[in-house]
Amino acid sequence: MEASEIDLPTVRDVRDAAQRIAPYVVRTPTIRAYRLERRLGGPRLWLKCENLQRIGAFKARGAVHAVLRLVERRRPRALVTYSSGNHAQAVAYAGTVTGLPVIVAMPEDAPAIKVAGVRALGARVVFAGTTSEHRRVAAERIAAEEDATIVQPFDDPDIIAGQATATLELDQDVHEAVGRSPDVLYVPVGGGGLVAGAALAAADGTRIHTVEPATCDAMARSLEAGERVAVEPGPTLADGLKPVKVGVRNFEIVRRRGATPVRVDDDDIGAALVALLRDEHLLVEPSAAAALAAAFRAEPAPDVQDVAVVLSGGNVAPELVGDLLGRYGGEP
Amino acid sequence: MEASEIDLPTVRDVRDAAQRIAPYVVRTPTIRAYRLERRLGGPRLWLKCENLQRIGAFKARGAVHAVLRLVERRRPRALVTYSSGNHAQAVAYAGTVTGLPVIVAMPEDAPAIKVAGVRALGARVVFAGTTSEHRRVAAERIAAEEDATIVQPFDDPDIIAGQATATLELDQDVHEAVGRSPDVLYVPVGGGGLVAGAALAAADGTRIHTVEPATCDAMARSLEAGERVAVEPGPTLADGLKPVKVGVRNFEIVRRRGATPVRVDDDDIGAALVALLRDEHLLVEPSAAAALAAAFRAEPAPDVQDVAVVLSGGNVAPELVGDLLGRYGGEP
Numbered sequence: 001m002e003a004s005e006i007d008l009p010t011v012r013d014v015r016d017a018a019q020r021i022a023p024y025v026v027r028t029p030t031i032r033a034y035r036l037e038r039r040l041g042g043p044r045l046w047l048k049c050e051n052l053q054r055i056g057a058f059k060a061r062g063a064v065h066a067v068l069r070l071v072e073r074r075r076p077r078a079l080v081t082y083s084s085g086n087h088a089q090a091v092a093y094a095g096t097v098t099g100l101p102v103i104v105a106m107p108e109d110a111p112a113i114k115v116a117g118v119r120a121l122g123a124r125v126v127f128a129g130t131t132s133e134h135r136r137v138a139a140e141r142i143a144a145e146e147d148a149t150i151v152q153p154f155d156d157p158d159i160i161a162g163q164a165t166a167t168l169e170l171d172q173d174v175h176e177a178v179g180r181s182p183d184v185l186y187v188p189v190g191g192g193g194l195v196a197g198a199a200l201a202a203a204d205g206t207r208i209h210t211v212e213p214a215t216c217d218a219m220a221r222s223l224e225a226g227e228r229v230a231v232e233p234g235p236t237l238a239d240g241l242k243p244v245k246v247g248v249r250n251f252e253i254v255r256r257r258g259a260t261p262v263r264v265d266d267d268d269i270g271a272a273l274v275a276l277l278r279d280e281h282l283l284v285e286p287s288a289a290a291a292l293a294a295a296f297r298a299e300p301a302p303d304v305q306d307v308a309v310v311l312s313g314g315n316v317a318p319e320l321v322g323d324l325l326g327r328y329g330g331e332p
Numbered sequence: 333m334e335a336s337e338i339d340l341p342t343v344r345d346v347r348d349a350a351q352r353i354a355p356y357v358v359r360t361p362t363i364r365a366y367r368l369e370r371r372l373g374g375p376r377l378w379l380k381c382e383n384l385q386r387i388g389a390f391k392a393r394g395a396v397h398a399v400l401r402l403v404e405r406r407r408p409r410a411l412v413t414y415s416s417g418n419h420a421q422a423v424a425y426a427g428t429v430t431g432l433p434v435i436v437a438m439p440e441d442a443p444a445i446k447v448a449g450v451r452a453l454g455a456r457v458v459f460a461g462t463t464s465e466h467r468r469v470a471a472e473r474i475a476a477e478e479d480a481t482i483v484q485p486f487d488d489p490d491i492i493a494g495q496a497t498a499t500l501e502l503d504q505d506v507h508e509a510v511g512r513s514p515d516v517l518y519v520p521v522g523g524g525g526l527v528a529g530a531a532l533a534a535a536d537g538t539r540i541h542t543v544e545p546a547t548c549d550a551m552a553r554s555l556e557a558g559e560r561v562a563v564e565p566g567p568t569l570a571d572g573l574k575p576v577k578v579g580v581r582n583f584e585i586v587r588r589r590g591a592t593p594v595r596v597d598d599d600d601i602g603a604a605l606v607a608l609l610r611d612e613h614l615l616v617e618p619s620a621a622a623a624l625a626a627a628f629r630a631e632p633a634p635d636v637q638d639v640a641v642v643l644s645g646g647n648v649a650p651e652l653v654g655d656l657l658g659r660y661g662g663e664p
Contacts, residue, residue, distance in 0.1 A: 029361040031384060051613040052363060274650065281383040281646030283613040314613030318606065318661030322654050329650030 006249055009157040014164040014201050017065045021162060024064045024097045028052045028166070030173035030308075035279040036292075037307075041300045046182060046308040047276075047292075048170040051284045055089040055121070057313025058166050059153075062193055063090035064097055065162030066151055071098050076149035078103060080142045082128075082135035085114070085240055086313055087153040092123035094151070103148060105138040107131075113317060154191030155247030164197025170308055171203050182206050182308035184298070186262070186291040189219040190241045192250025194312055199257035206308075208259040211294040213238050213269070219246050219254065220261030237266045237320075240287035240313070268293035274328040276311075277321075285316040338581055341489040346496040346533050349397045353494060356396050356429045360384045360498070362505035362640075367611040368624075369639075373632045378514060378640040379608075379624075380502040383616045387421040387453070389645025390498050394525055395422035396429055397494030398483055403430050408481035410435060414464070414471035417446070417572055418645055419485040424455035426483070435480060437470040439463075445649060486523030487579030496529025502640055503535050514538050514640035516630070518594070518623040521551040522573045524582025526644055531589035538640075540591040543626040545570050545601070551578050551586065552593030569598045569652075572619035572645070600625035606660040608643075609653075617648040 028049045037045035050058040070076050081091040082105040095102035102123035106115060107130045115125055128138030143150050152159060171181050181203035187195040189210045198208055210219045215234030222229045228251050233242040246254075273289035275296075276282050284292075288311040295309050360381045369377035382390040402408055413423040414437040427434035434455035438447060439462045447457055460470030475482050484491060503513050513535035519527040521542045530540055542551045547566030554561045560583050565574040578586075605621035607628075608614050616624075620643040627641050 026364075029384075032358075034386060035388075052361075054366060056367075056613060277615055277653070278650050281388060281615040283609055283615060318610050318657045321609070322657040322661060325650045325654040325657070329654060 006252065007157050008249055008253055009161040009164070009200060011200055013157070013161040014168055014197070017161040018165040018168055020068050021061055021064045021165065024054070025060050026053050027169060030170055031280065031282070032177070033280050036275060039296055040307060043183070043304045043307045044178065045295065046170065046174050046306060047280070047282070048166055048308065048310045049282060050166055051282060051288060051311050051314025053313070055086065055093050056315045057086035057090070058163055058194055058310070059086040059090035059313070060093055061165050062159035062162035063087065063094040063151060066156060066158040067091070067094035067098055067100070069158045070149060076100060078146055078148035079151055080105070080139050080146070080148040081151045081153070082132070082139035083153045086315060088114070089117050089121060091151045092118050092121035095123060096121055103142050103146070105135040105142065107135060111317065117315070154193035155249055157249060159193050160196045160200070160249060160253070162197070163193045164201040166194070166310055167198040167201040170310065171201065171206070174306060174308060178306065180306065182306045183304045184209065184307045186211055186294045186309045188212070188238070188241055188287045188291045188310070188312050189246065190287065191243045192219060192246035192254065194310060195219070195259070196247070196250040196253040198310065199253045199259060208257060209262045209294055210254060210259050211262050211264060211291045213241055213290060214263040214265050216242050217261070217263050218243060219251070220263055222246060222251055223255060223259065223261050237269045237286040238290050240285060241290065262294040264290050264293045264297070268297065270324045271328045272296060274324050278329070282311065283314050283316065283321065284311045285313050288312045288314070338584065339489050340581055340585060341493040341496070341532060343532055345489065345493040346500055346529070349493040350497040350500055352400050353393055353396045353497065356386070357392050358385050359501060362502055363612065363614070364509070365612050368607060371628055372639060375515070375636045375639045376510065377627065378502065378506050378638060379612070379614070380498055380640065380642045381614060382498055383614060383620060383643050383646025385645070387418065387425050388647040389418035389422070389617070390495055390526055390642070391418040391422035391645070392425055393497050394491035394494035395419065395426040395483060398488060398490040399423070399426035399430055399432070401490045402481060408432060410478055410480035411483055412437070412471050412474045412478070412480040413483045413485070414467035415485045418647060420446070421449050421453060423483045424450050424453035427455060428453055435474055435478070437467040437474065439467060443649065449647070486525035487581055489581060491525050492528045492532070492581060492585070495525045496533040498526070498642055499530040499533040502642065503533065503538070506638060506640060510638065512638065514638045515636045516541065516639050518543055518626045518641045520544070520570070520573055520619045520623045520642070520644050521578065522619065523575045524551060524578035524586065526642060527551070527591070528579070528582040528585040530642065531585045531591060540589060541594045541626060542586060542591050543594050543596060543623045545573055545622060546595040546597050548574050549593070549595050550575060551583070552595055554578060554583055555587060555591065555593050569601045569618040570622050572617060573622065594626040596622050596625045596629070600629065602656045603660045604628060606656050610661070614643065615646050615648065615653065616643045617645050620644045620646070
């Protein structure tokens with residue numbers, strides 16, 4: 001598919017999405033991180049708390065938006081999806097909002113807490129192999145057999161417009177607080193739904209940094225190459241940031257915006273997660289901590305007054321949090 | 333001092349306090365706890381997030397208010413206080429707001445993290461013995477020698493009116509969200525500043541529960557006896573809830589309101605802290621978890637639609653959080 005052929009959402013679509021989903025999602029707070037911002041040596045630090053969103057992650061925005069749009073066009077009989085992470089819970093939640101049954105293809109080795117999260121929202125779980133390809137095939141079979149409609153995780157205009165509402169609110173909140181938009185915005189990148197949304201919704205003067213683990217840097221490599229590049233994801237704490245390739249639409253929107261890629265490693269991520277917990281009392285998943293870590297690592301710049309981070313979500317196993325507290329909790 | 337002689341703040345004082353402190357404190361969010369409220373079997377659960385307040389606890393409200401009032405009357409030369417906990421940081425913060433030097437008498441065995449927190453806000457630390465009596469005597473000596481003014485931790489009308497602003501905002505937020513006030517409100521009790529404020533600021537129809545560790549139940553025993561009773565504080569996770577006696581004013585305001593006492597134990601507190609962290613992604617100190625634990629333990633009542641909890645603060649040592657995650661993290 002060529003960039004010239006694809007349907008890209010616009011900032012107007014983002015405003016429409018915000019109106020459409022408002023009754024079903026949380027207008028999460030934007031927190032000024034007074035303690036952590038001392039590390040930046042000057043600028044204010046703003047955190048958009050999508051860890052306090054329905055289902056604990058921004059994915060509720062895109063899924064609810066996409067499903068509401070489906071229903072407006074032609075009410076589906078059922079919904080099916082194949083993410084094993086937050087998108088699965090997000091579609092399950094969208095099912096409760098619209099009264100549609102939801103089926104989720106999950107890996108046979110999915111953590112019990114994730115399976116329980118999806119089931120607690122009333123969705124049916126179908127186990128299908130261990131790879132994302134297994135799950136995609138299973139989802140397509142279910143879609144055909146049960147006349148169910150697939151809800152894509154990130155490469156979809158309605159999903160992107162929904163995720164963009166987080167950045168729209170962040171910009172509004174910072175503007176209300178200090179009369180200006182953030183100079184810099186850090187956004188974690190998995191498939192690229194959140195950051196493509198940020199590229200649509202951020203103010204013109206806001207510089208966007210895409211943040212990825214150094215071991216799974218599909219967006220960084222793609223931006224550097226000027227075209228989408230596939231990577232073999234290596235090990236990382238940030239299990240939400242491991243797609244092989246970013247979405248077509250997502251890449252195109254981010255490329256046009258001129259975003260700058262940043263890579264972080266597991267030590268950065270773990271230390272940022274613990275610092276945020278200890279100093280600001282917010283728990284985030286490693287993907288969100290990656291974005292914060294990138295903000296910590298930036299060189300001070302005299303023209304930067306307001307730095308913002310989208311804390312994408314907070315669903316993380318208690319055992320991992322305990323491990324990270326043990327490893328990084330003693331640091332000042 | 334007889335109840336008839338003491339100066340008690342009024343709801344009008346609370347509104348004045350809210351205006352006075354607004355530029356210096358955070359209007360913390362009130363979160364609806366969608367996941368945790370399933371445990372209540374019906375009602376909505378609202379959490380007032382004072383763990384996201386300046387210095388990480390509601391104490392910033394009372395201290396800033398009391399110090400601003402002092403400055404309005406006659407600008408003090410310096411401030412002195414003798415709490416080893418959040419109140420010390422709160423007065424240190426009030427010093428930064430007003431440009432006044434602050435001296436804090438702390439125990440010789442104070443945790444390094446608490447000493448560092450006070451010093452990071454520019455206050456001078458004076459070590460004085462190990463008991464609260466040692467610290468009080470030291471503070472009074474410093475006040476006399478250095479012409480400094482003591483800022484009391486809880487038994488003071490300006491402190492109470494300041495702490496009350498948290499409940500005022502909570503009531504406003506719940507009202508805005510669902511058009512009614514909470515039916516029930518759970519508030520942790522140390523010296524009683526927060527709960528006395530709640531008793532002033534909560535809507536008439538809101539039933540207030542005072543929450544304490546069973547081992548340090550000064551307010552419960554006092555309410556049951558109809559007069560202030562001193563206790564010998566036993567061991568508890570909730571180190572913020574250990575005064576020997578609640579304040580004169582605090583008790584009188586709570587008694588007149590007709591609040592109901594609740595006692596919780598360390599297992600309740602630890603499990604509630606971990607559940608809040610895992611399900612809602614908020615870190616609180618054990619005192620705040622105690623109030624949430626009390627809400628979990630309440631019998632379902634058909635007339636209760638909205639339950640609210642004041643999460644008093646979030647300053648807790650990372651090692652303790654790690655321990656509690658290990659002990660309670662596996663529970664569903």
